[in-house]
Amino acid sequence: MYSSLYRNVVSKFDAESAHRLGVNAFHYGYVGFRAARAMGVLDQPDPKGAVTVMGITFPAPLGLAAGMDKNGESVRGLAAAGFGFVEIGTVTARAQPGNPKPRSWRELDVRGLRNQMGFNNDGADAVAERLSVMRASPEGAKVIMGVNIGKTKATPAADAAADYAYSARVLSPYADYMVVNVSSPNTPGLRDLQSTEALHPILVAVQAAMDDGGKRVPLLVKIAPDLADEDVDAVADLAGELGLDGIVATNTTIAHDRGPGGLSGPPVHARALEVVSRLRARVGAHMTIIGVGGIDSIEDARALRAAGANLLQTYTGFVYNGPGWVARMNAELTR
Numbered sequence: 001m002y003s004s005l006y007r008n009v010v011s012k013f014d015a016e017s018a019h020r021l022g023v024n025a026f027h028y029g030y031v032g033f034r035a036a037r038a039m040g041v042l043d044q045p046d047p048k049g050a051v052t053v054m055g056i057t058f059p060a061p062l063g064l065a066a067g068m069d070k071n072g073e074s075v076r077g078l079a080a081a082g083f084g085f086v087e088i089g090t091v092t093a094r095a096q097p098g099n100p101k102p103r104s105w106r107e108l109d110v111r112g113l114r115n116q117m118g119f120n121n122d123g124a125d126a127v128a129e130r131l132s133v134m135r136a137s138p139e140g141a142k143v144i145m146g147v148n149i150g151k152t153k154a155t156p157a158a159d160a161a162a163d164y165a166y167s168a169r170v171l172s173p174y175a176d177y178m179v180v181n182v183s184s185p186n187t188p189g190l191r192d193l194q195s196t197e198a199l200h201p202i203l204v205a206v207q208a209a210m211d212d213g214g215k216r217v218p219l220l221v222k223i224a225p226d227l228a229d230e231d232v233d234a235v236a237d238l239a240g241e242l243g244l245d246g247i248v249a250t251n252t253t254i255a256h257d258r259g260p261g262g263l264s265g266p267p268v269h270a271r272a273l274e275v276v277s278r279l280r281a282r283v284g285a286h287m288t289i290i291g292v293g294g295i296d297s298i299e300d301a302r303a304l305r306a307a308g309a310n311l312l313q314t315y316t317g318f319v320y321n322g323p324g325w326v327a328r329m330n331a332e333l334t335r
Contacts, residue, residue, distance in 0.1 A: 015104040015113065022319075023069060026077035033080035033323075034139075042082055042327040049334020051084075053288040053310045054218040054245045056176055058144055060084030060330035062301060065292050065313035066148035066179065066222075067115075071122045072131050079143040082327030087313065088127070089148030090181050093166040095123030096153055099186060107258060111296060112265030113316045114258055118186045119150050124167040131174035147175040148222065149206075153187050160193060161205035169209040172217045180206055183224035183251035185262040191224060194231065196238045203242050218245035218288075225250035225271040225293060232275055236282040246288030248313070249275045265316040269294025273307045280308025296320065298332050305333075 010018050026033070036042045045060035052058070063085035064078055072088040079086055098120025105114045121127065131147075134140035149167040151160050164180060172178055180203060182193040193199055203221065210217050221244060223235055239247055250272045252262025272293025279289055291309025295301050296317045304312055312333075318326055 011106065011108070014102065015106050015115075016101065019068070019104065023074050026069075026074035026081065028077075030074075030077035030080055030139075033077055037080060037082075037327075042324060043331035044327070045082075045084065045330045045334040047334075051310060054177060055216075056144060056218070058084045058311060061305070061310070061333050062295075062312045062314060062326060062330050063087060063144075063146075063290075064318070065315040066090055066146075066181065067117075067315050068318075070120065072127050072134065072145075072147075075134055075143055075145055076137070076139050080139075081323045082330055084330055085144035085146065085176070085311070087146035087148055087179065089121070089179070090119050090150040090184065091121050091124055091127050091147065091167055091171060092119050092150050092152040093124050093155070093163045094152045095126065096120065103261070105259070105261070107263065107265070110265060110267050111316070111320050112263055112267055113319065114256075114261045114263045115252070116186045116261030118153065119184065124149075124170040128170045128174060131171070135174050144176045145174070146177045146179055146220075147171045148179040148181050150181040150184060151187060151190055151193070157189055157192065157198070160198070161201045164202050165205040165209040168206040169212060172210045172213050173215060175217055177218040177220060177245065178206070178210065179220045179222050179248055181222045181251070183222050185224070185252060185254045191226075194223060194227060194235065196234045199235065200238060200242070203238070203244065207242065220244060220246040220248050220288070220290065222248035222251055223275070225253045225268055225275060226255055227275070229278060232278050233282055236279050239287065240283055244287070246290060246310075247279055247283070248290040248292060249279055250293045264293070265320075266294040266296050266300075269296075269300055269303075273303060276304055276309050277307040298329060301329060301333060
């Protein structure tokens with residue numbers, strides 16, 4: 001049913017308008033999704049398949065990747081739909097409109113999405129205010145939520161550490177974990193921050209900012225699939241040196257010829273497997289790895305877990321397969 005709806009209705013909207021409709025649907029449809037779960041319409045994860053890492057028990061291993069709920073508007077609805085956890089963002093210290101439109105495209109032949117959004121978001125202060133309201137509700141307090149932060153486009157690279165630290169300080173009180181995103185291809189110069197020389201002061205500043213809040217919040221870094229193997233190793237070593245809790249691998253890829261922006265979906269899956277496997281071999285068993293990239297089936301999800309991912313995230317697969325798919329996937333993964 002959903003495939004027909006997507007083909008005949010959703011795909012008639014431009015990709016960004018459809019995305020906005022989806023965010024609103026989960027924001028306003030929270031009660032409906034909650035009722036569907038209570039009535040057994042949506043599959044339920046098996047509690048025995050819960051995953052405990054970073055001191056957190058995730059009810060199911062498949063969560064929502066950053067990029068959909070950029071401003072923390074629909075967290076409760078997304079969790080009610082079956083995600084084991086929800087990662088919002090990317091949020092920047094200051095509000096920004098992102099890149100000029102058009103900036104989001106479907107790549108139907110490969111079941112992919114391509115975007116050049118540029119971290120369009122409401123800014124750390126506005127998002128923090130929204131999250132404080134969400135966390136004050138009983139249902140909102142229960143959701144396991146990560147907050148993904150990036151650099152404000154107007155901030156010079158030399159001031160990146162302070163920019164990230166501001167977002168971390170403001171947002172970490174509401175987060176179960178934080179992710180430093182230095183891997184989007186759509187903010188000029190951002191991926192240059194993946195070099196260990198540039199990344200080290202950012203991570204140190206973020207750690208200090210979160211410590212100021214008095215609450216221990218796990219910290220992860222998100223990397224691109226386009227990093228060379230030796231750079232993947234270097235980031236893994238830095239994460240270990242600084243005592244990070246984990247690594248999110250991977251973001252969208254620029255290794256394509258389809259136009260501007262980063263490509264997500266099945267074309268990223270093979271490289272995501274390679275990066276996750278390499279990271280696991282490098283960091284050992286103690287560090288959490290969240291595997292992201294091209295999960296379009298239960299086989300894809302199991303392959304990433306077999307490669308070494310403790311947790312998984314999806315976004316593009318969710319768009320193509322529909323809201324009921326996530327609940328089915330998590331029921332199967334926890335069985």
